Amino acid sequence: KAGVTQTPRYLIKTRGQQVTLSCSPISGHRSVSWYQQTPGQGLQFLFEYFSETQRNKGNFPGRFSGRQFSNSRSEMNVSTLELGDSALYLCASSQPGLINEQFFGPGTRLTVL
Amino acid sequence: AQTVTQSQPEMSVQEAETVTLSCTYDTSESDYYLFWYKQPPSRQMILVIRQEAYKQQNATENRFSVNFQKAAKSFSLKISDSQLGDAAMYFCAYMALGDDKIIFGKGTRLHILP
Numbered sequence: 705k706a707g708v709t710q711t712p713r714y715l716i717k718t719r720g721q722q723v724t725l726s727c728s729p730i731s732g733h734r735s736v737s738w739y740q741q742t743p744g745q746g747l748q749f750l751f752e753y754f755s756e757t758q759r760n761k762g763n764f765p766g767r768f769s770g771r772q773f774s775n776s777r778s779e780m781n782v783s784t785l786e787l788g789d790s791a792l793y794l795c796a797s798s799q800p801g802l803i804n805e806q807f808f809g810p811g812t813r814l815t816v817l
Numbered sequence: 818a819q820t821v822t823q824s825q826p827e828m829s830v831q832e833a834e835t836v837t838l839s840c841t842y843d844t845s846e847s848d849y850y851l852f853w854y855k856q857p858p859s860r861q862m863i864l865v866i867r868q869e870a871y872k873q874q875n876a877t878e879n880r881f882s883v884n885f886q887k888a889a890k891s892f893s894l895k896i897s898d899s900q901l902g903d904a905a906m907y908f909c910a911y912m913a914l915g916d917d918k919i920i921f922g923k924g925t926r927l928h929i930l931p
Contacts, residue, residue: 737917747908747921760918794862798917806919808854808862 706731708797708809716815722783725812729776729797735759736778737806738770741792750793753778754800782814790816819844821911823922830899831930837884838894838925840909848914851885853894856924857905865907868892896927904929 709728717723729736737760738750749762753772772778776797782789792813796806821842830836842851853865868876868885875883880897896903909922 735917737919739919739921746923747919749918749920752917754917760916762918792860796862796919805864805867806917807864811860813860 708795708807710793710795710809710812712812713810714813714815716817717785718817719785719787721785722781723785723814725780725782725793725795725814727778727780727795727797727809729778729795730799730807733797733799733807734776735798735800736772736776737796737798738778738780739794739796740764741794741811742788742790747794750780785816787816790814819846819911819913819920821909821920821922823909823925825925826923827926827928829928829930830896832899832901834899835895835897836899836927838896838907838909838927840892840894840922842890842892842909842911844890844911844913846913850912850914851883851892852910852912852919853881853883853892854908854910854921855903855905856908857902862908866894899929901929901931903927 711726735754737752741747752760756772767783770780792811794811796808798806849870851868855863866878882895884893906924908924911920
């Protein structure tokens with residue numbers, strides 16, 4: 705079974721631009737969660753989607769948004785990029801019914817200049 | 818709010834020796850899960866071991882074992898017979914029952930000395 709995939713792996717943007725990151729979960733997994741990883745703040749939960757609905761949201765500004773499609777693939781969007789948005793963005797998928805063990809993708813490294 | 822604290826930013830251990838990584842957490846929940854994740858330089862987050870809070874028995878996965886002290890809210894990871902491939906960032910993490918939100922500690926960078 706293929707693991708969680710994230711595209712692109714690396715991205716460079718400038719302040720003020722917007723960016724869209726993609727995450728494809730493991731086949732059969734319907735929940736996708738997003739995390740931001742920075743040296744200063746560590747790993748922080750962004751949001752979680754299940755069956756196309758956002759079920760949980762972390763403490764991030766409204767510039768961070770996401771969605772999930774009917775095939776469980778998820779996208780995360782950041783508008784009006786700031787330098788502080790430079791981070792590794794990880795997504796994780798899980799299968800309902802188990803203990804919600806989350807399987808992580810390799811991440812997208814976003815650099816904002 | 819739940820928090821996870823890892824007090825050791827970095828640790829080193831000689832190859833083949835044993836090392837223990839510390840973690841404490843705070844929660845008012847009685848049912849939850851605790852995890853140790855490993856993140857090597859490749860950045861891929863890998864689950865090392867998990868513990869269900871309702872289980873008194875400490876989890877074990879080959880060379881990895883935990884010391885779960887629920888009353889003390891402590892969850893340490895012991896790595897036996899350390900190998901060079903164990904070098905990585907280790908994150909202690911918490912998840913409430915029925916939730917999909919993982920709360921991570923700041924991590925401990927483990928160096929393996931040959």
